[in-house]
Amino acid sequence: MRRPLSAIISAYILLITPIYPATQQSTPAPNKQQLLTQATQSYYNLHTQGLTGFQCTISPDWEGVLKEERKQDPAAADTAMKLLNQLHFIATVGADSKMLVTHNDLAGQDQQMMNALQQIYTGMTQLTTGFFDTWSLFMLNHPFPDAGGDYNLESIPGDKYRVTYKEGDADVATTMDHDFAISELKVTTTEFTSSIYPQFTKTPKGLVLSGYESHYQTKNAAETTRLKVLVDYQEVEGLTLMQKLNVSGTYGVNDFGIEVAFSACQLTKKTPTN
Secondary structure, X not given: XXXXXXXXXXXXXXXXXOOOOOOXXXXXXXXXXXXXXXXXXXXXXXXXXXXXXXXXXXXXXXXXXXXXXXXHOHHHHHXXXXXXXXXXXXXXXXXXOOEEEEEOOOXXXXXXXXXXXXXXXXXXXXXXXXXXXXXXXXXXXXOOOOXXXXXXXXXXXXOXXXXXXXXOOEEEEEEEEOOOOEEEEEEEOOOXXXXXXXXXXXXXXXXXXXXXXXXXXXXXHHHOEEEEEEEEEEEEOOXXXXXXXXXXXXXXXXXXXXXXXXXXXXXXXXXXOO
């Protein structure tokens, strides 16, 4: 079931911003329904390829997270690694195209350590589901309104198309090249402005999301977020699925960065529609 874009952008960091100024020259694009249908079909889609769900083990690169700690206190880093290596996370995606992240619990910890572990559990869940909400827009659903719906599609300078429409209270604007690869996806609401700049790899079965940069701004400057994500893929039972994420960025004045691997993936499939 396709999730509304408004639901996706409210979860963690699907990142988008205001539409182009009205002063920018543009001309109506002919056959807008045909063009948007072609655009939608230009993207690799796991559901079209037969995927109904999957489950993977997700493994953070804890050594990378602790590299600065290791420089200052190798013994403390070793102790932390022994604990962190006992953590196991599983990501499960069902037919509803939503991701659930589960983990094991470590018994026998004092309250201070339990609080620290809870922060790790929460952070991993937010990181993974936040990425998935963006990734699934391109790889499980499609980043366009319905071709027969209410939207405006224009040709704009630079040999590009721009699609604008409303999603609930949000104004959405999508800029794409004439090969239908999106270069910018924007949204503005009363609560935030944000932007996502995706990159794609062309494959025989369509455009595959290879990474994105994004900016997110609310009325609270301390919540300003900048994010860069690179995605490596693996073939699982003939389907293209994420294998490793490299995530870096800033939240307010704080930097962050981590790599996460997806392994031991199991799929549920149906017969492909094409």
